[in-house]
Amino acid sequence: MAGTPQYIRNLNENLIMDALITQGTMSRADISRQTGLSKPTVSLAVEHLIDRNLVKEMGRADNAQGRKATLIRFNETAYYVCGIDIGATRIRIALSDLNGEIIDYRTYPMVVQEGHERAETTMLLLLRSHMNELLDEHHLNWEQIQCIGFGIPGVVLPDSGRINRIVDPLAGLEQAFSLESLSGAFPCEVILENDVNLAALGEYRSGAAAGYPLFVFFSIGTGTGAGIMVHGQLLRGLGGLTGEIAEMLVEDGRRLEDVLSADGLMKLAKHYLDQHDELLDADDDAGAVVDINEDVVADDPHRYLTPEKLFEAARSGEVEALDILQQYSQMIASALRQISVVLAPDLIVLGGGVGGNGDVLLPLLRQIISEQFPVQPQLICSKLGEQAVVTGAVQVAIQQTMLNLQQEAME
Secondary structure, three states, X not given: OOOOHHHHHHHHHHHHHHHHHHHOOEEHHHHHHHHOOOHHHHHHHHHHHHHOOOEEEEEEOOOOOOOOOEEEEEOOOOOEEEEEEEOOOEEEEEEEEOOOOEEXXXXXXXXXXXXXXXXXXXXXXXXHHHHHHHHHHOXXXXXXXEEEEEXXXXXXXXXXXXXXXXXXXXXXXXXXXXXXXXXXXXXXXXXXXXXXXXXXXXXHHHOOOOOOOEEEEEEEOOOEEEEEEEOOEEOOOHHHOOOOHHHOEOOOOXXXXXHHOHHHXXXXXXXXXXXXXXXXXXOOOOOOOOOOOHHHOOOOOOOOOOHHHHHHHHXXXXXXXXXXXXXXXXXXXXXXXXXXXXXXXXXXXXXHHHHOOHHHHHHHHHHHHHHHOOOOOEEEEOOOHHHHHHHHHHHHHHHHHHHHHHHHHHO
């Protein structure tokens, strides 16, 4: 087909689409100047793109003199895509147009029915139900959804789309969240990717890492992981395992994830509090680290301690909370040091439910980096926050959609 009139026409249409996406609204004459294509060629290609609903006319330009030109723009609402972040505790869904503009963003609790024989089917039906509700409210149908990008807190095998490892709260649902199962549950194309990789992509495209040639997204939450990007490309490595820093070992032989995860932080805090009995005084102020219910003090005085309360206490100046997070920051710094001396990244972005508390963690970590690190990358916090994964998921869905539209024209 190469070299045929149809092939050349399709190349011209893709060139015009790229120009409109990059430059925005343009006249046919503008497109001709921008692309180097003749005016008749541009006019013919634009008419075909209008027929495909991929571009639309926007009225007349405000020319100072002469005949006013008709303006053309890319039709970002010709189709839509979605990004879905399947987290250990939350499901996050974003609906986007083809320009990456988030039209709607929603969160739902993650409900895992342990021991349920039909847990896999139930989970897929739940996801489909959330999507159906979202589309109905925006008066959209499935034919308008070209692709869904899914982020999963686990290792996605690049060749098969199977999940090799997954964060503990979702253990047993590997098959339900595999590419095969998700593709069977949704009537559109599906892309499955590790959640931290998607968060790194989101930060690179529209977040804190825009323009950085080499950076690491370091996520700390229910699990621990890293996404590494070099010149806009994700590093995947053998079996997609690049960035699985959860498997790194600390000095006492424990896995890094067991130390840095939210559970690891709570174990550190409990150990500290056990050694500081004064914090367990039931007469402590309401702002103390531990919110004690008098009815359960004898049972488990740490029952209501959470990472959120620990960081709140640190923000209010609680000395004990600051001591705990100082110790915790030393552990984070140990991992960052290993990453820094191996990769020497320009930037490290902290994210995740725990890592996102940059107002508390960054000053502690930056001091350690300045005093102890032979390689000192810039350290900042995620700009996208809890939307980092869905933002990256939307981006991969848009990329695939645009590729499909270009290939459609070639057929």
